[in-house]
Amino acid sequence: MKKLLGIVVLGLLWCSVGVANCIEGDCTNGKGKYVIIDDGFKYVGEFKNNRFHGDGTATWTSGNKFVGEWKDGFKSYGTHYFNGEKYFGTFKNNTFTEGTHTNKRGWITEGVWKNGHMTGVFTVTSRDGTVSVGKFKKGELKKLISRDTSAKDEADKKIELASMIDDAKRICKDLGYSEGTDKFADCSLDLYKQSVEIAANQNQQVQMQSGSNSITIYDPVRDSNALIRQGQRMLSGACTLGINC
Numbered sequence: 001m002k003k004l005l006g007i008v009v010l011g012l013l014w015c016s017v018g019v020a021n022c023i024e025g026d027c028t029n030g031k032g033k034y035v036i037i038d039d040g041f042k043y044v045g046e047f048k049n050n051r052f053h054g055d056g057t058a059t060w061t062s063g064n065k066f067v068g069e070w071k072d073g074f075k076s077y078g079t080h081y082f083n084g085e086k087y088f089g090t091f092k093n094n095t096f097t098e099g100t101h102t103n104k105r106g107w108i109t110e111g112v113w114k115n116g117h118m119t120g121v122f123t124v125t126s127r128d129g130t131v132s133v134g135k136f137k138k139g140e141l142k143k144l145i146s147r148d149t150s151a152k153d154e155a156d157k158k159i160e161l162a163s164m165i166d167d168a169k170r171i172c173k174d175l176g177y178s179e180g181t182d183k184f185a186d187c188s189l190d191l192y193k194q195s196v197e198i199a200a201n202q203n204q205q206v207q208m209q210s211g212s213n214s215i216t217i218y219d220p221v222r223d224s225n226a227l228i229r230q231g232q233r234m235l236s237g238a239c240t241l242g243i244n245c
Helices: 150-174 182-201 220-236
Strands: 020-025 030-036 041-048 051-059 065-071 074-082 085-092 095-102 108-114 120-125 131-137 140-148 206-210 213-218
Touching: 150 182
Parallel strands: none
Antiparallel strands: 020 030, 030 041, 041 051, 051 065, 065 074, 074 085, 085 095, 095 108, 108 120, 120 131, 131 140, 206 213
């Protein structure tokens, strides 16, 4: 992971008058709006002793933004949107130290940063739902502790289910059946059942034996029947993908 650099903002308000101005409210001890015209920087929020202190929002012309709590002119806790990425958590001297980082690919990394580097145990959730836990040192993965793909597998299963239903509907339309009619519904369900049964027949029942007890891990008949029932609900409009199915 790349080094997370601190984003420096001007916390002191004694910059040259003509460039930096308090344009609204009380920028000494109260609430106000402060701008640095040349840099396109704007801060709206609370002040204490001429510094950003309390709740406030800072924006830059680049589109970067920080929303949250400030302390003595520095970011303390909140959300920083920087170059299309998102940092949420605690900051020290404007450097991100702990919380979650969401990169441009949608990966979410949670843990503690030290001197801008990932340090210690981190949880990384990829965009497809895979959750990995690893131990890092100076930003480098030293040990993979665990990797959970159950969320990804469930999502893939739902996508495959939706694909089989869409294929069944498309074929029935090509055969001349009008969507919304009983014949179209029967045609779609029959084709969908065939798809599920073909997929199930390509697998065999898997069991785990423990003494005299036997536990079924995968049963193509049982599991295909469950898929058929789920497909029936989706085809009839009783549920949508991932909701009440």
